[in-house]
Amino acid sequence: MRIRNIALAATIGSLTALNGAVAQDTLIERVEIGVLDCVVSGGTGYIFGSTKDVGCTYKPADGAPEETYFGVISKYGVDIGTTEASYMTWAVLAPTDDPYRPGALAGDYFGVSAEATVGAGIGANALLGGSDETIALQPLSVSGQTGLNFALGVSELELRSSAD
Secondary structure (H helix, E strand, C coil): CCHHHHHHHHHHHHHHHHHHHHHHHHCCCCCEEEEEEEECCCCCEEEEEEEEEEEEEEEEEECCCEEEEEEEEEEEEEEEECCCCCEEEEEEEEEEECCCCCCCCCEEEEEEEEEEEEEEEEEEEEEEEEECCEEEEEEEEEEEEEEEEEEEEEEEEEEEEECC
């Protein structure tokens, strides 16, 4: 129980720092254009980092057809332990002066991440990037996962459109 409390406290502190890092990018006016739901494959963190496959569905806020994306999420920093598949939901934010084009979420995203798992755990990743490096992915709900893991560092998400 003590390990779980320490991991939870570390994650809460990291998520607070994560929120501050994302807030710095709010100088560009953005609007929510949809939601990105992703399933991240399970795997093992090897102290310095990890790489896991992702499959995502983009649900546009305007009711346009859903889009499917796939890719890889890599974490660099402290990442120790093993997790099963996890689920993440992001709000997709885009500049107000840049209309969305199908497939526009494809691209590379970078940001900070924090996770703690002892049995069942939580994590969050706030990312910025996309095809024109103008899309922001803001965590709507923290990721849900099971296993034994602690991760804190920089995340890179490589998203590709299945339509390409």
